[in-house]
Amino acid sequence: MEITLSVLKADIGSIGGHIQPSTALTEKVREIIQHKGRKQLIDSRVSWTGDDIAILMTHQQGVGATAIHEMAWEAFLAGTEVARSEGLYGAGQDLLADAFSGNVRGMGPGVAEMTFQERDAEPFVLFAADKTDPGAFNLPLYRAFADPMNTPGLLLSPALTEGFRFVIMDVAHTGKDRVIELEAPEDLYRIAALLRDPERYVVESIWSRHSGQQAVAASTSRLHNIAGKYTGKDDPVMLVRVQKDFPATGEILAPFSTGHFVAGGMRGSHNMPLMPVPLNAGTSYFDGPPIVTGAAFCVHEGKLTDPVDVFAHPFWDRVRDQVADKAMDMRRQGFFGAAMLPMDELEYTGITTTLDGLDERFRIRPDGPEPLRQAL
Ligand code: F6R
Ligand code: MG
Numbered sequence: 001m002e003i004t005l006s007v008l009k010a011d012i013g014s015i016g017g018h019i020q021p022s023t024a025l026t027e028k029v030r031e032i033i034q035h036k037g038r039k040q041l042i043d044s045r046v047s048w049t050g051d052d053i054a055i056l057m058t059h060q061q062g063v064g065a066t067a068i069h070e071m072a073w074e075a076f077l078a079g080t081e082v083a084r085s086e087g088l089y090g091a092g093q094d095l096l097a098d099a100f101s102g103n104v105r106g107m108g109p110g111v112a113e114m115t116f117q118e119r120d121a122e123p124f125v126l127f128a129a130d131k132t133d134p135g136a137f138n139l140p141l142y143r144a145f146a147d148p149m150n151t152p153g154l155l156l157s158p159a160l161t162e163g164f165r166f167v168i169m170d171v172a173h174t175g176k177d178r179v180i181e182l183e184a185p186e187d188l189y190r191i192a193a194l195l196r197d198p199e200r201y202v203v204e205s206i207w208s209r210h211s212g213q214q215a216v217a218a219s220t221s222r223l224h225n226i227a228g229k230y231t232g233k234d235d236p237v238m239l240v241r242v243q244k245d246f247p248a249t250g251e252i253l254a255p256f257s258t259g260h261f262v263a264g265g266m267r268g269s270h271n272m273p274l275m276p277v278p279l280n281a282g283t284s285y286f287d288g289p290p291i292v293t294g295a296a297f298c299v300h301e302g303k304l305t306d307p308v309d310v311f312a313h314p315f316w317d318r319v320r321d322q323v324a325d326k327a328m329d330m331r332r333q334g335f336f337g338a339a340m341l342p343m344d345e346l347e348y349t350g351i352t353t354t355l356d357g358l359d360e361r362f363r364i365r366p367d368g369p370e371p372l373r374q375a376l
């Protein structure tokens with residue numbers, strides 16, 4: 001059976017700052033999806049990661065289907081009403097359009113979707129990250145799909161040895177999408193040359209070269225490209241099909257033990273390590289650290305199993321301790337150097353006012369270095 005998996009996510013308001021949505025808000029979104037989805041959907045799950053609500057849906061209307069996107073948009077609007085009525089912080093923050101127009105792409109919410117013929121057993125993982133942006137998935141995807149040091153399947157399984165096609169988007173480009181297709185392993189260095197710059201180049205999808213099947217769909221929206229200014233971080237979601245012709249679940253999870261530094265954290269303006277956390281976890285230290293959740297499912301004829309919380313296992317407690325150490329190490333250097341993002345990635349632009357104000361106080365010395373000032 002051919003099905004489509006769609007996950008749409010948005011920050012529509014949260015308790016106590018940017019920590020987590022309220023139960024009433026989450027329940028409202030769930031209620032709307034269950035009610036309106038009776039005819040359109042086969043199944044759905046609503047979850048949250050930090051201050052973002054993710055709606056996972058299975059259906060047969062394909063990628064970018066108006067009815068599906070509109071339903072999610074309406075659920076986010078209804079959730080926003082609850083957020084307003086409860087006085088939650090940032091109510092409706094990611095809903096950047098006044099009216100729905102065909103598809104939520106370019107309207108604020110993040111989207112990841114893929115259509116495929118269900119395998120006999122169809123396991124996949126929904127990843128959702130908060131207090132960071134879509135480039136956060138570059139490193140784990142590179143390792144899982146292109147690095148045999150991480151993924152022994154690239155050596156051991158003939159289907160994986162044929163490699164994977166990476167579709168990478170230039171997210172700095174405005175207007176029509178600017179994308180490139182590169183093949184691992186032949187294009188490995190070219191893929192690496194792009195993915196090393198996660199604020200500009202982001203993995204949009206990955207495909208098996210053996211079967212032509214899609215393995216990964218990831219959200220790539222940059223809110224500041226939509227709103228013309230920063231309105232929040234573009235906390236990403238991603239769907240990854242696993243096993244058989246794709247990397248094993250554990251091969252996809254392993255790179256998250258690195259706790260790699262990503263853009264985000266406090267005021268969306270810092271470099272902080274990404275911490276894998278259990279499902280439905282909020283944020284805390286320094287409005288972070290940036291977090292990622294993983295919900296593993298199987299789907300059969302569009303019906304979802306219960307999720308398994310992949311980062312709840314005790315192994316990840318040790319990783320979390322190490323990531324917390326990394327986070328505090330970086331914070332010890334305050335705003336200096338690598339701790340804070342470069343100017344064009346800061347979510348707050350107030351510093352440019354300060355710098356503009358200093359501009360007229362700079363002067364050019366006419367004849368090289370001045371003589372030493374006289375001591376008072
Ligand atoms: C992401 C997130 C942050 C905020 C940022 C600025 O979910 O919540 O990136 O957008 O911390 O928020 P304000 O300006 O409300 O403090
Ligand atoms: Mg937020």
Ligand code: MG
Pocket residue numbers: 011050051052130131235
């Ligand atoms: Mg968020």
